[in-house]
Amino acid sequence: MQRTYFVRAVWDKEAGVFVSESDIIGLHIEAETVDEFEATMRDVATDLVIANHISPEQLETVPLRELIPTIVWERPGPEMAA
Template sequence: MQRTFSVKALWDAEAKVFVSESDIEGLHIEAETIEAFEAVMHDAAIDLIVANHVSEEDLASRPLRDLIPAILWERPDATKLAVA
């Protein structure tokens, strides 16, 4: 099982929303603010990891500490957003 996942928020200037770039299967976020993006990410990411990246075999054969994922969250640079 992969234990480290990444999430980035990218600004879509045409749609005027932040969109997610992630290796968490099923995580697709579009939000008008970075705060709304983070709220959705925090609410959905762990559930999607458990649903899509942890098998029943993993649950039966691995210690719980080996199943706890790390999520590397890269918040956009606010100075670059002001220019865009």
């Protein structure tokens, strides 16, 4: 079972927002600032991992410590954070 997921904020020059690149199913973030992006990511990423990557059977049979995901957040460099 995958326990490590990544989230990266990428600047979409055409739209003028940061958008997400991630291997978390269902995660799509668009935000004007990195701080807004990060707040949204922290609010929804874990819930999406639980909803879309862990089966009900796993919730019942696998110890909780083995189900807690690690989310690797790659914040853009300072030149993109403005």
